Amino acid sequence: MNITGIEVIKRNPSVAAMGVVAGETLPVNVGDTVRVHLTVDHRGPETDGAIWTAIGWQVGILIKEFIEVFSKRTPVHFDASEDFVTYQIDCDVPITDITGFSIEFGLYGNILDMYA
Structure with a gap:
């Protein structure tokens, strides 16, 4: 799984979304949604x-431990395949409250509940 990009969807719909490539700083505010673009190869x-x-x-x-502040579970479905197929997945993480946080956050994604 690779994080290919990140963008912030502003709570004000008249403000355009702002995107960055993975690893760059993305300013967010309470009420925004961070959309994480992922690719997953499945076979x-x-x-x-x-x-x-x-x-x-x-x-x-x-x-090392990752302290989660904001998180979201996104359901996914992969079709049966004998060859690797790349899926592009968007995961939206709501920013609910940043009171008391004056640091830069990191980001990670993890595949859960993979049962055949």
């Missing part, structure tokens, strides 16, 4: 599952 039986997308920061030196 195998038909599968239903979910992608967990989280925004937060990493702590720890020897034992």
Whole structure:
């Protein structure tokens, strides 16, 4: 799974969405939605599952831990295939409250519930 891009959907519909490539800074405000663009290569039986997308920061030196502040579970479906097929998936993460956070957040995605 690769994060291919990120954009912020402003809560005010008259303001255009702003996007960046993965790894760049993206300013957000309470009420905005961060849309994370992912690609997943799948080969195998038909599968239903979910992608967990989280925004937060990493702590720890020897034992690293990611502190999730905002997160969202996005259902996904992969068709059966004998060859790898690339799926493009958009995961929307709402920004609910940033009170007390004056740091830059990181981002990760994780595939969940992958049962054939």
